[in-house]
Amino acid sequence: MEIGVVGNLEDAVNRSHLFKPDVGTSYPDFLRDESRRTGQADTLSFALDEDDIRHVLAAGLPVTLQGARTGITGGAVPNGGNLLNLTRMSRITGFRYDSALNTFFVTVQPGLPLVDLRKSLKTCHFDTDGWSGDSLEALARYRLSPPCFFPPDPTETSATLGGMVSCNASGACTFHYGATRPYVESLRVILVDGSVLSLRRGCDKADGRAFTLTTDTGRRIKGRLPDYAMPPVKNAAGYFSADDMDLVDLFIGSEGTLGVISEIELRLVPLPACRWAVLAFFPSDAAAVELVMAVRGLPPAERPVAIEYFDRHALALLRKLKDAGGTVPGIPDLPANSHAALYLEYHGEELQVTDAVGAIPARMEAVGASGEAAWIADSERELERFKLFRHAVPETVNRLIDERRKKEPEITKLGTDMAVPDPELKAILEHYRAGLDEAGLEAVMFGHIGNNHIHVNILPRTLQDFERGKDLYLKWARQVLAMGGTVSAEHGIGKFKVALLREMLGDAGIQQMRDVKRVFDPDGLLNCGNLF
Ligand SMILES: Cc1cc2nc3c(=O)[nH]c(=O)nc-3n(C[C@H](O)[C@H](O)[C@H](O)COP(=O)(O)OP(=O)(O)OC[C@H]3O[C@@H](n4cnc5c(N)ncnc54)[C@H](O)[C@@H]3O)c2cc1C
Structure with missing residues (x-):
């Protein structure tokens, strides 16, 4: 393959972040994600800014976008063409305070890992090089205010914000806080022709299901959103569609098939004063489910923000991991007679949290479990330990499958x-x-x-x-x-669940999604194989 696909030879060589071919040998890790599927690509580029993104798109060849490759549906695995990795666009570029809403917003590049955002918000350490005066002023106010956080938590905190927005990622605390979508205030999206869409919640709206958008070059883009209704559940399947919706929502969860997200503004919420968690063990699935039903019906102040489940096979996996000297330091032996477990996380004022957690043993007794079969995390350190425990299940499963795939x-x-x-x-x-x-x-x-x-x-x-x-x-x-x-x-959906999406939306729904895709990406160059 000619290096000309990423610009002319000298240009590519002079830009140290643009790498030429042979990714299969030099950079094999970039050909796969956590789905363990391996793809192929002709070139691999690491964009440092929007010009680099445009540079790769200008080749007019298929492009696969990548964040941290923690996705598990093969979305970031290339199907040939150019591979564009965004992890080097990883800065926090601004802060905003809205006095009417008494709310802080943070602007990030797409390759920023979630873990880094969390750290900066917690420690108030930011690289403010190049920030506007307004951003610096908002940051000064933030430093004097009670701390805030960004709630979505897809377990794997090395995930990038671009990847999370692209998949509308969620996680344990979605039960209370919702998925990534409601925290995205605005997006900059680079379309396949290099033009830019700036989309802001509350400003760029559909008219019924019809929409018109204007790019920075003045090009008007008209289209129609799919007619289907969104299911009344947590959802990350297919393009979001609703009457009069915010058009930023069309790009959230579109899995990189409509454009490259190059900047994201996120809404922050106040960090709760107190965070505790309980790991509760049950003699049966039925007892665990009874407890879920009971706590879901409680008034909001008494309800957990996360309710996570482990069946007896997941617990057996964790026992084996521990016996083998595995990766969950400080976790005691799991109760021998437990056939299911629940992880319940509580956020709020201290009294509210201690009351809610204190009520758990009695609630467990009420469903036939022992009220003593519960561990409590009452500090950040303990909470992190419980989270490691929770994370160990998918990680151990992935390792087990890697072993089996050898045979x-x-x-x-x-x-x-x-x-x-x-x-x-x-x-x-x-x-x-x-x-x-x-x-x-x-x-x-x-x-x-x-x-x-x-x-x-x-x-x-x-x-x-x-x-x-x-x-x-x-x-x-x-x-x-x-x-x-x-x-x-x-x-x-990525590349693995395309047939399931068709089951869900039918041929008509998929065709309407294709019509939307064609409006933004007429030649179908972006993230080939995802969704369709
Ligand atoms: C152990 C484990 C546990 C997990 N648990 C959860 C969970 O609880 N909840 C959850 O939601 N997910 C979970 N995930 C999946 C994964 O972490 C999320 O999907 C995450 O959002 C992916 O982010 P990423 O940066 O790794 O994206 P990638 O995997 O690199 O990419 C994901 C998709 O986003 C696209 N993309 C990336 N960057 C951009 C961009 N700038 N513009 C447009 N498109 C882009 C890619 O093309 C791809 O289609 C888990 C993964 C692992 C390994």
């Missing part, structure tokens, strides 16, 4: 990401359990039970297991859709 390279983890409406929680858990038993498949179940969003990770050993697992997955997806749910609540 059977064709298999992958089959991880579901589906959510159903509240009344269907018990029924869907029963479907999952019965389906696994009937098919004789090994699996762990864990995740965001507060949102009726359980990850079932089928762990195939053989190709036959893999095929049986795929059939079961499709059967479950149809059940979830019949219940009014979604095929992807947070990970997005």
Whole structure:
């Protein structure tokens, strides 16, 4: 492949952040993400600014966008063409204070890792080089104010903000705080022709389902949003569409298929004074589900911000990890007779949190569990330890699959990401359990039970297991859709779940999405293979 695809030779060589071919040998890690799928690319570029992005787009070839590659649906895995990695655009570029709302906003480049944003907000350390006077003034006010935070928490904190916006990522605390979407105030998006869209919540609106947008070059873009209704659950499947919606929402969750996000303004919220968590163990799934139902029905002040679930197989995995001297320091032995566990996180004023946590043992007794089978995290350090414990499940599953793939390279983890409406929680858990038993498949179940969003990770050993697992997955997806749910609540569709998206939206819905894509990317060059 000619180096001319990223500009002329001297130009590319002179720009140390633009790398030429042979990514397969020099930079193989960039050809894959956490889905463990490996792709191929002709060039790999690391953009430092918007001009670099335009430079790569100007080649007129397919481009795959990448953040930190923590995605698990292959969205950042290239299908040939140019690979554009955004992780070197990782600065916080401004601050804003809105006195009418008494709210702070922070502006970031797309490659900023979530962990770095959190650290800066906590320590108040920012590289303010090049910031405007208004930004510096807002930062000075922030330093004198009670601290704020950005709530979305997709477990893997090395994820970039661009990747999170692109997938509308969420996580445990989404039960209370919602997904990434409501925290995105504005976006700058570079379209495939190099022009820029600046989209601000409350300013750029659809008219019914019709929309018109104007780029920085004065080009007017007209189109029509899909007619489908969004499911009444946490959702990351397909383009967002609603009457009179904010058009920034079309780009959030569009998985890099409409444009390159080059700048994001995020709304911050006050950091709660007190954060505690409880890990509660139960003799059965039924008892754990009863407790979920009970706490979901409580008044907001008594409700946890996160309710996470671990089934008995996930607990067995954690026991094995601990026995093998694994990665959860300071975690005691798990109670031997526990067949399910819940992680409940509480935010609020100290009294409110201590009261809510203090009520947990009695609530456990009420569903037939021992009130003593609960661990409490009452400090930031303990909370982090519990989070490591929670994170250890998907990480261990991924390592296990890597091991199995050495013998059977064709298999992958089959991880579901589906959510159903509240009344269907018990029924869907029963479907999952019965389906696994009937098919004789090994699996762990864990995740965001507060949102009726359980990850079932089928762990195939053989190709036959893999095929049986795929059939079961499709059967479950149809059940979830019949219940009014979604095929992807947070990970997005990427390259793995395209068929499931079609099940969800039908041929007509997919065609309407294609029509939207064509308006912004007529030749289908951006993130080929994602969504469609
Ligand atoms: C152990 C583990 C646990 C996880 N748990 C959760 C969870 O609880 N909730 C959750 O939501 N996710 C979870 N994830 C998935 C992942 O962390 C999120 O999807 C995250 O948002 C991806 O961010 P990233 O920077 O790694 O993006 P990447 O994986 O690099 O890319 C993701 C998608 O975004 C696109 N993209 C990236 N940058 C841009 C840009 N600037 N403009 C346009 N498109 C772009 C890519 O093309 C790709 O389609 C988990 C992952 C792991 C490994």
